Amino acid sequence: MIRLLDIRKTYDNGTKALKGVSMRIDDGEFVFLVGPSGSGKSTIIKLITGEVQSSEGRIMVNGYNLNSIRPRQVPYMRRTLGVIFQDFRLIDKKTVWENLAFVMRAAGATPREIRKRIPYVLDLVGLSYKEDRYPAQLSGGEQQRVAIARALVNNPEMIIADEPTGNLDPARSLEIMTLLEKINELGTTMLVVTHEKDLVNRFSKRVIAIENGRIISDETGGYYKHEEKQESV
Secondary structure (H helix, E strand, C coil): CEEEEEEEEECCCCCEEEEEEEEEECCCCEEEEECCCCCCHHHHHHHHCCCCCCCEEEEEECCEECCCCCHHHHHHHHCCEEEECCCCCCCCCCCHHHHHHHHHHHCCCCHHHHHHHHHHHHHHCCCHHHCCCCHHHCCHHHHHHHHHHHHHCCCCCEEEEECCCCCCCHHHHHHHHHHHHHHHHCCCEEEEEECCHHHHHHCCCEEEEEECCEEEEEECCCCCCCCCCCCCC
16 A cells, blocks of 8 residues: 655755645555656655655555655565566666566575566566567567566566556557556556556546646546646656
8 A cells, every 4th residue: 555645845956846745545456647747746656666755744655654664674665566667677688587587586586486486477468488588689568568577576566657658659558558457457556657648548547647746636537638748857
């Protein structure tokens, strides 16, 4: 479960990124976080992952109180999260299998656990037959599927997808979003940050809209109605 209570964030340069944001995401939910560039979406992600701290307010992430978390607990908190990026961030000199094994070893998985888990995850994302390929040998959509597998391989409680379809064409974007929906149906909480109105409106999910550092709507089965403005915060 994620809970933000009256969160305010002011950066050192004086930018007021969040101005009293409260939101709750329960286990098993699928939520779109939408809004124009500069609205505060990226800051919310950075707060949830512990990359930055709030100026005011309280944050709970999967049982961890981020207001009082000890530095040695942060890696354990982050293991409850899987993060998917727009630019994939795969290791070019490692194969698909090696990219996933690297992440599992970093989390302390045994060789036996790695051999058991990776085939399952690759099958789930439809890449069982490409485990020996390098990222450069894959299409953009396939690279994003590897990135999804990497986020999923340590069995996190929640996946945060930050503009996961930003570099893909509409057909591949729909495939990726359908895959994220399938993963959610298997029990993983999903938070998808996106600008893509057509994609959001195609799925009947909870939509949280943020603008100028404030949540302006939070609707189940909602739609993305707002126009693109500002620059990213």
